[in-house]
Amino acid sequence: MQAGMVIIGAGECGGRAALTLRDLGYEGPVTLVGDEPHLPYERPPLSKEAMTSEAPLIKAIASDELLAERSIRHIHSARAVAIDRAAHVVRLSDGSSLAYDKLLLATGSAPRKLPMPGLGGRCVYLRTFNDALAIRAHLSAGNRVAIIGGGFIGLELAASARKLGATVTVLEAQPRILMRGVPAEIAEIIHKAHETEGVKVLTGQGIAAIADNGVEVLVTLADGNEVVADLAVIGIGAVPVTALAAEAGLAIDNGIAVDGTLRTDDPDIFAAGDCCSFPLGVYGGRRVRLEAWRNAQEQGALAAKNML
Structure with missing residues (x-):
């Protein structure tokens, strides 16, 4: 046979x-x-x-x-x-x-995992349809979303979250967004477009710590500043x-x-x-x-x- x-x-x-x-x-x-x-x-x-x-x-x-x-x-x-x-x-x-x-x-x-302690159920990744449904449940007016990673997935999610009324902060450790994806001139245009739509984009910002207490996520940046979110979506590659x-x-x-x-x-x-x-x-x-x-x-x- x-x-x-x-x-x-x-x-x-x-x-x-x-x-x-x-x-x-x-x-x-x-x-x-x-x-x-x-x-x-x-x-x-x-x-x-x-x-x-x-x-x-x-x-x-x-x-x-x-x-x-x-x-x-x-x-x-x-x-x-x-x-x-x-x-x-x-x-x-x-x-x-x-x-x-x-x-x-x-x-x-x-998804490449973020190698840090302190991640919990409000720190998520996007790969499957079920992941998408879980993230979508948090994308509404009044909710705060932190997106770790300024690549294609992170920026697409940022645009979707803003469209649904969520407050969005994108955190990118590299000097600019889309570092591996597009030339600097195009990245600058995309960066400005996101800011025009109300996305806060922080580049050159490493993450010192993350604390997920089950109610919200506290992201401490390398410069000491903090970002508080209801959901953190991690998009740092695959x-x-x-x-x-x-x-x-x-x-x-x-x-x-x-x-x-x-x-x-x-x-x-x-x-x-x-x-x-x-x-x-x-x-x-x-x-x-x-x-x-x-x-x-x-x-x-x-x-x-x-x-x-």
Whole structure:
């Protein structure tokens, strides 16, 4: 019996890979495994439409009906906990196992944690739809929100929070916002736009301490000033989810290391999206990792093609 294709990670990358396998004519079993209870969905709207629309909805990549029509098995609310490379088997958190001919790791990234004591239930991160719903509950007139990190996610959340009437302070340790994302001239325009909308933006401000007493969060800055908030959202970057691959003995180098075809050092295991690093020709073959919606989408499709 054919084991087929198994995809770990039911996000943008994994979802696109599963659909592309069928688009390319593959007729064997396709199994998509995700640790969330939802259908595969787009993450970019989580900091925007999911915060501000009257009824926040998941923007699904595929419906149950489409997955069924394409004969794609979707296992949700389960994590892959181990890969037995010799047996070509993946073990899941629910105790079940999946055999594979080819395996795609599309495990994505996770929010970088703030390495400080004093964080509690009012210090949160945004990665999932459920995270978005929890944050949204605090974004209303009269509520104070501190956003730690002046990158794309933090600034998108700041705009959404202001739209809903919350008081917003953005804290960025670097000399300016979007330090890694855009040139200084563009960052200055965006900085001014946020201030015009009522966002207080503090740059060059390291955090000395955080105290979450369950009622409010007190953020003490390096210069001694304090910011008091009802909610602190931490957006200081992301890290690739590599533990499953590392425990299976696959090479890790700022993500799961793959070649130009997205193949790992195991010929039957591929990786794509936020979780992998790959050699980029325009950088002289230097290994890079991209945390971007389009990269996840296109690498999911490319991985599917190369798995075939």
